[in-house]
Every structure is written in C-alpha cells, then in structure tokens.
Amino acid sequence: MKKIILVVIVVFSAISCNTVKEYDKQYINDPEMKLSARSSERYETTFQVYREAASGANGGKTGGGCGCN
Amino acid sequence: MKNKITLLFAFCSIIGFSQEKDSTEVVYKKRVLESIEVDFLASYYKQDGVHSSVSGGMGSEKLTDLASNIVVAIPLNDDDVLTVDMGISAYTSASSSNINPFNSSGASGGGDDDDDDRAPAIGPYGTPWQASSGASAQDALAAVVVNYSHSSDDRNFIWNADVAFSNEYDYTSIGFGGGVSKLFNNKNTEISVKANVYLDQWRPIYATELHEYASYGAGFQSNGFFSGVTILDQSGNASTSYLPSNFTTWDSTNRNSYSASFGFSQVATKKMQFSLFFDILHQEGMLSTPYHRVYFADKANYYIGQAEYIPVYETTQNAGVYQLADDIERLPNTRFKIPVGARLNYYLNERLTLRTYFRYYWDDWGITSNTASIELPIKLSEKFTVFPSYRYYTQEKSKYFAPFETHLSTEKFYTSDYDLSTFDAHQYGFGINYTDIFTNAKIWKFGLKNIDLRFNHYDRNDGLNANIVTFGIKFVQQ
Numbered sequence: 001m002k003k004i005i006l007v008v009i010v011v012f013s014a015i016s017c018n019t020v021k022e023y024d025k026q027y028i029n030d031p032e033m034k035l036s037a038r039s040s041e042r043y044e045t046t047f048q049v050y051r052e053a054a055s056g057a058n059g060g061k062t063g064g065g066c067g068c069n
Numbered sequence: 070m071k072n073k074i075t076l077l078f079a080f081c082s083i084i085g086f087s088q089e090k091d092s093t094e095v096v097y098k099k100r101v102l103e104s105i106e107v108d109f110l111a112s113y114y115k116q117d118g119v120h121s122s123v124s125g126g127m128g129s130e131k132l133t134d135l136a137s138n139i140v141v142a143i144p145l146n147d148d149d150v151l152t153v154d155m156g157i158s159a160y161t162s163a164s165s166s167n168i169n170p171f172n173s174s175g176a177s178g179g180g181d182d183d184d185d186d187r188a189p190a191i192g193p194y195g196t197p198w199q200a201s202s203g204a205s206a207q208d209a210l211a212a213v214v215v216n217y218s219h220s221s222d223d224r225n226f227i228w229n230a231d232v233a234f235s236n237e238y239d240y241t242s243i244g245f246g247g248g249v250s251k252l253f254n255n256k257n258t259e260i261s262v263k264a265n266v267y268l269d270q271w272r273p274i275y276a277t278e279l280h281e282y283a284s285y286g287a288g289f290q291s292n293g294f295f296s297g298v299t300i301l302d303q304s305g306n307a308s309t310s311y312l313p314s315n316f317t318t319w320d321s322t323n324r325n326s327y328s329a330s331f332g333f334s335q336v337a338t339k340k341m342q343f344s345l346f347f348d349i350l351h352q353e354g355m356l357s358t359p360y361h362r363v364y365f366a367d368k369a370n371y372y373i374g375q376a377e378y379i380p381v382y383e384t385t386q387n388a389g390v391y392q393l394a395d396d397i398e399r400l401p402n403t404r405f406k407i408p409v410g411a412r413l414n415y416y417l418n419e420r421l422t423l424r425t426y427f428r429y430y431w432d433d434w435g436i437t438s439n440t441a442s443i444e445l446p447i448k449l450s451e452k453f454t455v456f457p458s459y460r461y462y463t464q465e466k467s468k469y470f471a472p473f474e475t476h477l478s479t480e481k482f483y484t485s486d487y488d489l490s491t492f493d494a495h496q497y498g499f500g501i502n503y504t505d506i507f508t509n510a511k512i513w514k515f516g517l518k519n520i521d522l523r524f525n526h527y528d529r530n531d532g533l534n535a536n537i538v539t540f541g542i543k544f545v546q547q
Binding site: 013019020021022024025028030031032033034035036038039040041042043044046047048050051052053054055056057058 | 108110112114116133136138140166254255256257328330334339340342343344346347348350374406408409412414415416422424426428430432434436437438440446448454456462464467488489494496498500504521525527529533535536537539541
C-alpha cells in the first residue's frame with residue numbers, strides 16, 4: 001500500500017510540473033470532465049451517507065440531519 | 070531514500086507553481102455567472118431489508134422517500150454569486166413506525182389499526198416485519214442552504230461562505246461554513262480549503278416500552294400504556310418480570326459536527342485531470358439514535374402480542390408479537406473520521422469520457438471502508454449523453470456492533486444498527502442527459518439548458534436493497 005501511495009505521489013508531482021495552455025483545454029473543458037459530482041447525484045450521496053458508515057471526501061454533506069431511518 | 074525522492078518531487082512541484090507567472094492577465098472581466106440559473110431536482114427512493122435497527126437489528130427496513138429541491142443561483146455583479154438551495158424530503162418507514170409497534174390501545178399508542186394484513190387480536194400487538202400505524206411512520210425534512218461566493222478579478226482566488234438550516238420532527242440542524250480556493254499555474258492547479266460546523270439538536274423519542282418505564286419507573290406495568298396489557302415470557306406465559314433497568318433517557322441532546330476539507334486539483338495532460346481530497350471530521354454529543362432498540366443475550370425475553378408467534382419471532386411468519394427492548398443503542402459521544410478521496414477523469418475521444426472516483430475511510434469507532442466508482446459518459450449526439458455507472462463499497466464493522474440478541478448487558482457501548490456492520494454493496498446506475506446550449510425551448514423568461522434523468526439500483530450483501538430515480542432540470546434566464 002505504501003509503495004502505491006509513493007508511486008502515485010511521485011507521478012502526480014511530476015505531472016503537476018506540466019502546464020496545459022488555455023487554448024489546449026477544449027477536452028478538459030468538456031462538461032463531462034468536471035471534477036465534481038453531478039448536481040443530480042446529490043440524492044444518491046445522501047442515501048449512501050445514511051446507509052453506509054463512511055462519509056466525506058466527495059464534496060457531499062458531512063454533518064447535519066439525522067438520517068436515522 | 071524513497072521518502073526523500075518524494076519530498077524532492079513535491080518540493081519541485083510547489084516551486085514550479087510559485088515561479089509560474091500567471092499569463093491570464095485580465096483584459097476584461099467575464100461575469101462569473103452570466104444570468105440567473107434555476108435547478109429543479111427531485112428523487113424517489115425505495116428500500117427494503119431485513120435488519121431494522123429500530124427492532125434491534127431484525128425486521129423490515131421498508132422505506133420510501135420523496136425529495137425535491139429548487140436551487141437558484143443569482144449573479145449579484147460580475148464577481149459575486151448568491152445561491153439559495155431549498156428542499157423538502159418526505160418519507161414513510163416501516164422501521165421507524167415500530168418505535169411504537171403496537172397497533173391497538175395503549176397510552177402512547179397512536180390511532181386506529183388500519184393494517185388489514187395483520188392477525189386479529191384483542192390486546193396490543195405488533196411485529197418487526199410490518200409497519201405499525203404509529204405516528205412515527207412518516208416525517209418530513211425541510212432544509213435550506215444559502216451560499217455566497219466571490220471571485221477575484223483574475224478569477225484565480227475564490228472565497229465562499231454558507232449557512233444551512235434543516236428541521237424534522239425530532240431533529241434540528243444549524244450549520245455554517247466557508248472556504249477559499251486558489252488557482253495557480255495558468256489555472257492548471259487548484260488548492261482549496263473549507264471548514265464547516267453543524268450544531269444539531271435532538272428531540273429524542275424512545276421506544277414505547279422504554280418511554281413508559283422512564284415515565285413511571287418501577288411501577289410502569291400498572292400505569293400508562295402497560296395498564297391492563299399482558300406481557301408474555303419466552304414460553305408465552307403471562308409475566309410481570311420485565312424490567313429494562315439498563316435504560317436511562319439522554320440528558321444532553323446536542324450533536325455537533327466539525328469538518329475541515331482540503332482539496333488539490335490538477336490538469337495533468339490535455340485529456341486528463343485529477344483531484345485529491347482529504348477531510349478531517351470530528352463529532353461530539355449524542356451520536357446514538359434514541360429509538361434504536363438493543364436486546365441483550367444475558368437478559369430474559371419478554372413480548373407483547375400473540376404467544377403462538379414467539380417461536381417464529383425472527384422470521385417473516387411472525388405476524389403478531391413484538392419483543393420488548395432491554396435498552397437503546399449506546400455509542401461513544403465522540404467520533405473522529407478521516408476520509409481520503411481522489412477523482413480522475415480522462416477524455417477518451419469525442420464520444421467517450423471516463424470518470425473515476427476512489428475513497429478510503431477510517432474512523433475511531435473501528436470502521437474502515439473503501440469506495441470505488443466508475444462512470445462512462447457516451448455522447449450519442451450533440452444534445453444527448455447517456456452515462457452508465459458502477460460503484461463498489463466495502464466496509465469493516467464498528468467495534469460496537471453486534472447482531473440481534475448477542476450484546477451483553479455488561480458492555481459499555483452497543484448497537485445492532487447494520488449500517489455499522491461489515492458488508493459489501495454494489496450500485497448499478499444508468500442516466501441520460503439532454504443539453505441545449507442555445508436554450509431554444511423557453512418558459513416565460515427562462516430557457517431550458519439541460520435535463521438529467523438517472524436510475525440506480527443498490528444491493529447490500531446483508532439483504533438491504535434500494536432503487537432511486539432522480540430527475541433534474543436546469544433553466545437559464547434569457
């Protein structure tokens with residue numbers, strides 16, 4: 001596991017030195033490339049937070065509301 | 070040595086960002102949001118299962134929920150956007166109906182018995198396998214979130230603040246938070262930090278038998294609901310020995326949640342970008358649910374209802390007897406959670422995009438989990454995209470969890486809530502999206518920008534399954 005994390009950090013660090021110019025971002029700017037959940041996914045995130053013990057690290061709500069049913 | 074190499078790369082990256090001069094110097098300011106946008110969202114959720122936590126980890130988990138939200142984003146000027154998100158969610162639940170499982174008379178019982186599927190009886194009776202007619206069978210949650218965001222002139226710095234409020238019959242939540250985002254490296258890199266606080270308040274409701282014990286003390290069997298009601302022992306004989314002496318009501322009913330989130334996003338190549346998330350969450354206060362029953366293995370069993378169903382209590386054949394609780398779940402009053410997540414999106418070609426997500430989760434109640442999901446949006450035409458998806462979730466149980474009738478009364482913490490058990494879950498989804506960037510279809514002053522329709526099926530290997538349909542439609546002011 002530690003090796004995987006090391007490789008990921010090294011690769012991502014190397015990649016992050018790159019710069020993609022604005023005029024080269026036609027693919028990156030595609031609506032499907034957004035680095036966030038779709039707005040209509042919010043209800044799925046809600047029921048997952050209720051039915052599973054894990055939450056967070058997904059842009060969803062991390063507190064508030066009971067969800068005990 | 071490896072650690073040193075890693076640190077060197079990370080250092081190089083940071084230096085690289087700091088040395089990079091931002092070439093997006095402002096010639097003119099494009100509005101952050103051109104015009105008012107309105108989202109209407111709705112969902113229908115239905116689940117079933119066999120491990121009701123209200124009935125101590127056994128019984129029907131049937132639940133339906135209908136939710137809708139309206140989200141209005143208003144540009145206040147070139148830089149500032151105000152977003153108001155209002156929602157309501159109404160549910161009916163077999164599980165929570167059994168907070169008071171008894172359909173016939175009783176001091177805290179509610180209403181007439183309108184459930185014709187049940188076996189006829191003279192006195193009060195219930196079963197964990199069917200919904201009762203109790204008032205707790207349904208509830209509605211209303212919520213509102215107001216968010217204000219400001220972007221700098223060069224659009225490389227954004228801050229936001231939000232307030233939230235939600236309310237249901239037995240629970241109120243007030244939240245507030247804020248965050249900042251900074252873009253570097255010609256907008257190829259983004260770092261964000263945000264923090265949220267939720268100050269919640271329970272108005273606890275307890276299982277009928279425990280509520281009566283709390284109200285009348287040791288003499289509860291001759292008062293209130295229990296007055297004139299026969300309690301049965303394991304053999305089906307009348308008994309007066311039932312005494313839930315472990316039970317006490319909660320004195321402090323606050324639940325506070327604090328979270329800090331850190332994000333890092335990077336455009337890696339012309340066709341790939343990724344983001345990493347790291348959250349720290351701390352909760353304190355009443356983290357137990359006051360109407361989750363617990364039955365101890367070292368305590369005798371007592372029932373209300375029809376004696377002939379006692380031998381088949383744990384099966385769906387039980388149509389008329391309900392076991393009286395020994396206590397409610399008891400969980401620590403603090404919880405510390407650390408989830409770490411990552412998204413990676415790759416533009417395969419003009420038809421296909423790959424969207425992936427992974428999360429590892431740990432908390433100090435002993436739970437660890439892994440989540441992985443993949444979505445493959447397929448562009449059918451300029452306006453239509455379909456997106457099949459799959460999500461896998463696996464979790465190791467909390468150290469405080471044990472199934473129905475296996476906890477001991479000598480334990481300090483206990484729960485039979487299967488949401489805290491060990492399980493795997495698979496979620497299969499399919500969605501379709503219609504987008505019209507020219508917003509040709511109009512209603513009054515608003516043009517239709519897109520429509521989303523999603524369906525997801527969820528299967529948990531402990532017997533719980535669910536289906537959810539979600540619909541979203543976005544209008545833009547013309």
